Amino acid sequence: MSEEAKAKSQSIRAVDALRALIFAGELPPGSDHLESELAEKLGMSRTPVREATLVLESQGLLEVRPRKGVRISALSADDMREIYEVLTELESLAASLAADAGYSEQELSRLKTAIVEMEASVAANDREGWARADAAFHDELVRLGGNKRIQTIVSNFNDQVRRARALTLHMRPMPSKSNQDHRALYEAIAKGDSKAARQVHWMHRTEAKDMLINLLHQHGLRRV
Amino acid sequence: MSEEAKAKSQSIRAVDALRALIFAGELPPGSDHLESELAEKLGMSRTPVREATLVLESQGLLEVRPRKGVRISALSADDMREIYEVLTELESLAASLAADAGYSEQELSRLKTAIVEMEASVAANDREGWARADAAFHDELVRLGGNKRIQTIVSNFNDQVRRARALTLHMRPMPSKSNQDHRALYEAIAKGDSKAARQVHWMHRTEAKDMLINLLHQHGLRRV
DNA sequence: CAATTATTTAACGTATACATTAACAAATTC
DNA sequence: GAATTTGTTAATGTATACGTTAAATAATTG
The missing domain is CATH 1.10.10.10 (Winged helix-like DNA-binding domain superfamily/Winged helix DNA-binding domain)
Structure with a gap:
């Protein structure tokens, strides 16, 4: 033990x-x-x-x-775009694989927990709490995808953009739209609709990417 | 110099x-x-x-x-599936990015050359020649995508499945369908149709993955 | 005799000494 | 005085010695 x-x-x-x-x-x-x-x-x-x-x-x-x-390493906005392109693609694949795996609600409980925590954090205006739950959600999503190579790559890339996320956490509006996306993704996975899961998550990540890159530009953060 | x-x-x-x-x-x-x-x-x-x-x-x-x-490292069929899932996804993204980049025919010349070589190799029943040109095609595709992270990951993963490809090269039928796919992908990129480029390549790679995994199973190659 | 414990040994992990090399400064040449 | 060459230095790259540890074997005990 x-x-x-x-x-x-x-x-x-x-x-x-x-x-x-x-x-x-x-x-x-x-x-x-x-x-x-x-x-x-x-x-x-x-x-x-x-x-x-x-x-x-x-x-x-x-x-x-x-x-x-x-x-x-100091990443430019362009590096960030590259990394997010890969993250978007691989997490979306993981979402699709998770939907295909046919998990029970029981097996999706951590995902659900993370969603509830994110919603509570938004309600409480607690950005750090939200960020923690969001990270847990994405980690669990990738884990449910079951592909170890994706897990490794996504984990590496998340490390690389960690600073940028932390920097911009307080610059962005409270992520309420984000919570809707998470619920939609959860439903798609629970229903086994891999197409929808992929699509919903792809859009979710793409919006996050655009948001992050805009924030970096707006605040003149050339390298982080 | x-x-x-x-x-x-x-x-x-x-x-x-x-x-x-x-x-x-x-x-x-x-x-x-x-x-x-x-x-x-x-x-x-x-x-x-x-x-x-x-x-x-x-x-x-x-x-x-x-x-x-x-x-x-010795890879199981399951490892191979994982790797091909990632390769499929990232190369398809690269194809999509290449289409969006709006390259001229001039800039796509290497892609064209590789296609011509593959067709000539199929006609001459030269599998090694085909494999070389196919590798050149895929490398160039990823390069045209312009995302350095994708290039690195794809290159690593190609190294990992190199042996399996070499082993199965002579077990499979001559790849004539494959050549059609490459032409279709070329057209999509030249036209700037990123949706089509992504789709065509995704299907191409997915078929290649299934073919490879079936061959490994059929020939009892548990780890390569 | 089975199971546990001691012993041995071989491979790794780490520190360290030293060789190598590239960056910088000084000196010399044109 | 600019440019090239030479010398100096500091940091890395490499070899090696040695301590540490885990695997394998032998010894012991119940």
């Missing part, structure tokens, strides 16, 4: 720690950091840090630039 | 060499290899080999299993 291995390797610790520092904004987008600095900051030698940077580079969170330090 | 840096690092050489060994079947799917063996085989120390295995693991070509050696 133990959760995880307690004794993680330094490399894994380095990956986790660097991710945390990046998400916390302590290693801001566009900033450069030497391996030796990071190693000292994390209290370990360069070796596990190097390994961690390779992993994080493959996930698009940073870029290893020999002799210039690792550079924390 | 020099092509590339001549002096590549050992890590990069290790990535290239291991990929080549995997594709050549010298490191067969499912086989295990110690870091030290690989290091000796490549004539370098463990360090760059370790770094290479991390990169290749992130690309899904192998799996690092502490104290059991790195295991070369």
Whole structure:
């Protein structure tokens, strides 16, 4: 019943720690950091840090630039568009697959819970709560799709746009239309209507993408 | 005008060499290899080999299993289905984006060339030639889509199914229907009909997926 | 004799020393 | 004085030594 291995390797610790520092904004987008600095900051030698940077580079969170330090990725609006195009497509596929899988209401309970939480959060004007429930909804949707490759890619890309979402969370209107979309998607999946599920979610994500990109432009956020 | 840096690092050489060994079947799917063996085989120390295995693991070509050696990935029919689902979706998106981009016939010339080559190869009963041209067609399609993230993912996944494609190349009928699909896709892109481009390619890839998976089953290839 | 516990061993994970290389500065040449 | 060359330095890339850990084997106990 133990959760995880307690004794993680330094490399894994380095990956986790660097991710945390990046998400916390302590290693801001566009900033450069030497391996030796990071190693000292994390209290370990360069070796596990190097390994961690390779992993994080493959996930698009940073870029290893020999002799210039690792550079924390900064995304342009265009990068954001590219990522959202992929997210839109793959999540829509996941929605379609989930509908085809013929889940019972029981099996869709987490999806339902997330919807209820989003609605409660909107009513309470709680944006952070809404964002958490929204993330849970999308995670669960992709999980229900059952395709592990989609799960991996979507998870990576969500990490990459995490900052941009956090930045714009308070700039946008309360997402009430969004909640309607989620209910419609839920119904489509429950009914096993894969065409509708795909369509509804595709539109939902496309609107979210346009919203996000407009906000970035309006607020002059060239790279985040 | 020099092509590339001549002096590549050992890590990069290790990535290239291991990929080549995997594709050549010298490191067969499912086989295990110690870091030290690989290091000796490549004539370098463990360090760059370790770094290479991390990169290749992130690309899904192998799996690092502490104290059991790195295991070369072996894909089941189900893995193949997952990968093809993603390939289908993302290539179809690329087709749609390419159609929207409004390319001139000039800019579509490589696509056209690949089509002509595929037709000539079918006429000459040259499967290897057809496979090369088909790969060129798909690569160019994705390039025309213009989304770098799609290019990266599709390239990775193509690497992963490379063996399965090679294995089944001689089991399938000569792909003449396929050539019709390619022409139809070309027309849709040239006309700027993104809906049609997406649809035509989606169906094309879905049929290819079903064909491949059936062949794997029929020939009892449980993992490749 | 089965099951558990100790021992061994081999492979990995990490630190570290050092070689290599690219960026920068200085010096020299034209 | 500009441009090229040379030298310096700092950071990375690589090898290697060694500690750590998990798998396998042997030993022991009930």
